[in-house]
Structures are given as C-alpha cells and as structure tokens.
Amino acid sequence: MHRRRRTALLLSAATVAAAPLLSACGNDAHPGAAAVVGGHRITVAQLENRVNEVRDAQRSATADRTQYEQTVARSGTLTRDTLQGMVLDEVLHRAARDAGVTVSRHEIQKMRDGLEQQTGGARALERTWLQQYGVAPARLDDNLRLQIEAQKLAAKLGTDTTQPAFWKALSKASDELDIDLNPRYGTWDVQKSSRVDAKTPWLREVGAGQRTA
Template sequence: MHRRRRTALALCVALLGAGPLLTACGSEAHPGAAAVVGGDRIPVSALQAQVKDVRTAQQASPQSAQLIKNTGQLSRAKLHGLIFDKVLDRAAADAGVSVSRKELQEARAAMARQSGGEQAFAAMLLQQRGVAPDQIDDAVREQVQLTKLAAATGADLSTPPGQAAVTKTLTEASKKLKIDVNPRYGSWDDKAIQLADTKTPWIAQVTKNAPDEQTPVTG
C-alpha cells in the first residue's frame, strides 16, 4: 500500500518535472487560468472579456463580416498580447524603463494625428490588430514602452540588428517568468516571444503598426 503511494508520488513528480504544466496529478494547479506568467494567473475570464470587447466593436463596424473572418483565432491572438505585455513589463523593469501617463497621452495624440484623427486611429487598430476602443491605451503603451526599451539598450527597432537585440532582451525576460500556457491555447516560445504558430509576432506588430515617426518620449 505504502509502496504504491510512493510510486504514484514519484510518477507525479517526474511528470511535473518533464515540462511546464498547468495541471498537476489529481487536481488542477491553476484552475481557470489561460496562462501563468511569473506566478501570476491570466484568468480565462479576463481573456474572454477582451475577446468579447473586440467582437462587439467589430460587429458595430460596416466591415464587420470581413473583420470577424480575419480574426478567426482571436482568443490566441489576445492571449499572446496579454502574455507579451507581461514580458515587456519585466524587460522594461529590468532596464529601468517606465512610461508616465503624460507620455502615454502625448503618444496617443500623436498616433491619432498621424492616422487622420482618433476615429481613424481606432478603426485602424481594430482592423489591423484586433484592438477594441477600450484597449487602445494598452496598445499605445506597448509601443512607447518598446521604443524606450530599445533606446535604453541602444537598439534601433527599424533595423534587423536592433530588432534582434530587443528580441534577445525580451527572451531573457521571458525565460525568467517561466511562462505556462493552458494547452488549449498552445505553448509559449521564449525565443520568438509569441505563442507557437501564432501569426502576430511582436516584431511584425511593431514594424507594421507603429507610426512612421516614433513619438519622442522623456522620463
């Protein structure tokens, strides 16, 4: 009896040590989590709320059918964004980088002007990145934070070497966070800084969606 219990315990420990898991033997280690990043849970409910906000905005658009068709894997894309933001936060903190509310407001205003106004800016983000109106500040903060992180590490995001340098910095932060993803959404790739097989890598987001001229920031 005791030998069987010890054997079962040993098997459980071996399975847990084989790779990052969101479930443990006999019970869920992180029930209701879409992912665990640095010990912090990203609840499935929070992910679903983000997806719902985007779908609501898409349905209100004249191009609703096309927008929804182009975002068939919206849950995975939004989870990628939620995880990426935490990785970026860790990399920025390690580099001593922060973004003030004033910087965020100034950057958003500049991006809106470059896009032809706030309404056009919101429409562009919804179409290109699946960003709902109430998620715009987070998207802008990501751009500003990346710009400042690159500056702090002496990297130029407009060049392949600069992108490689920032990717290396993000990879180091990602590894420190020991990211576990619920298998229903895939797995996290520390080197690429994205969910495996997700079509929204961070480099593509920055180079495609950033304004032609980055807003200068201070802090």
C-alpha cells in the same frame, strides 16, 4: 509612422479572427487559467472579456451583419492571438522594468495626439487600431503605452524593436517569468517570446453571430 505601425503589430492584443469556444478550459496544474505568468494567473474569463471587447467593437464599427461576418471570417485565431498579446505585454513590462524604463501619461497622450493628427481624429485612430491590429478602443492607450515602452527599451539597449538585442531582452524576461500556457493555447517559446501552436482538433470555431462561452 512606419516604426510605430511595426511595433503596434508586434504588441497588438489580437488580429481580426474567429474565436474558439472557451468552455471547460484549464489544465490540471492551473484550472481555470489560460496562462500563468510570473505566478500571475490570466484567467479564461479575462481572456474572454478581451476577445469580446474586440468583437463588440467590430460589430459597432460595421454597417450590417454581412459586413461583420466578413470581418470575422478574414482570419481564425483571435483568442489565441489575444492571449499571446496579454502574455507578451507582461514580458515587455518585465524587460522594461529590468532596464529601468518607465512611461508617463504625458508620453502616451503625446503619441496619441500625433497619431490622431496623422489618421484624421480620435475616431479614425480607434478604427485604424481596431481594423489593423485588433485593439479595441478601450485598450488603445494601453497599447500606445506598450509601444512607447518597447521603443524606450530598445533605445536603452542601443538597438530597435526589430533587432536580436531587443528580443534577447524579451527572452530573458520570458525565462524569468516562467510562463505556463494552458495546453489548448499552445506552449510558450522562451527564445522567441512567442506562443507555439498546439494541435487541438477538438476546438470548434464560434460562428460570426456567437460570442465566446
């Protein structure tokens, strides 16, 4: 499961963190957009929804408010990490498409069945992916599909997801997609297929009891 866990960490939607306020987002070129990827807008509302899915799942999985607040307090970049995950998903899709890689529903279910056996059932798997990778239960199958996609792409390239050849394919896809992040979330490094943090001292962190606005 080590390889799967590495890939899950790579492709997870977020890490457990406190979310910055999202009000008044949007840049001059793309108002209301958190990012534009290949001409497709990832809106602030879509980003908010993803963040709140994780927050709601975390709240449901914790016994009390104090435990939930401790979960939130463990790190501080959920919104930005979630956006990176959403963009990286698109990059991986493009790289896989360019290489002729596809993933079937059967492959997703097979991986899920195997992971459920290893973790102790469906609920245990959902809890593990939420706690370790910040993936809400509703997004679990999507995340597993991405893992399979990454593994099949790496295999087709004759490498694995830790090697430069794999990341070179993602860099090429990043360049093709002409990724444009809202400046408050940083910039996109094409070579690394990763978000680079911008210095945004005006961003406030939402308290444990608040949702993004």
